[in-house]
């Protein structure tokens with residue numbers, strides 16, 4: 142997938158004043174590119190990631206995906222784009238609280254004809270990152286780091302063309318952080334998935350060849 146951001150500005154309206162979070166930002170993500178978006182808390186990393194993923198719209202500027210301006214898509218086309226092509230890993234997980242971890246993970250593929258293959262593969266990864274025996278729990282019965290790993294598996298089960306991961310290792314120990322980064326690298330190498338990983342952690346960012354610094 143090829144993504145081009147042109148002159149992106151994002152202004153939030155707050156009751157007292159306007160808050161300009163992104164200004165005139167340009168960024169190109171080439172097909173099969175892997176990069177990290179690095180910046181301190183409040184720099185606008187989550188805002189930028191949600192704009193790339195078509196979850197939020199810029200105040201001005203354009204997001205062009207494979208030559209198509211996202212603002213020209215109809216709502217159902219945009220929903221389709223998000224569902225079929227993007228694997229979004231939310232900073233605050235967005236797990237469904239009344240579904241077991243396993244059901245949260247498999248929800249995106251439950252209607253797919255090849256779901257068994259996808260589920261088997263994701264279970265191997267669950268084993269590898271040490272949450273296989275927690276998958277019968279509800280999210281509220283899991284530690285933050287376990288919930289984070291569930292959110293990661295849900296984000297990648299559908300072999301998305303692009304993985305947009307918002308601080309996906311923030312709640313993980315060092316060993317699991319490295320495992321997650323290796324899984325992303327493998328998906329990039331073997332399936333050609335783009336990976337955009339947001340972090341404020343130098344040790345995580347340093348694992349990527351390409352880095353986009355946000356803020357001063």
Ligand SMILES: Nc1ncnc2c1ncn2[C@@H]1O[C@H](COP(=O)(O)OP(=O)(O)OP(=O)(O)O)[C@@H](O)[C@H]1O
Nearest residue numbers: 153155160162181182183184185186187188189341
């Ligand atoms: N819906 C909103 N309305 C108003 N202001 C917002 C909104 N969402 C974010 N902001 C503000 O925009 C700025 C950037 O927020 P954002 O969540 O993108 O930062 P971030 O770099 O992801 O931070 P963190 O590392 O803490 O997750 C912050 O100052 C935040 O207060």
Ligand SMILES: [Mg+2]
Nearest residue numbers: 186187188232
């Ligand atoms: Mg954030």
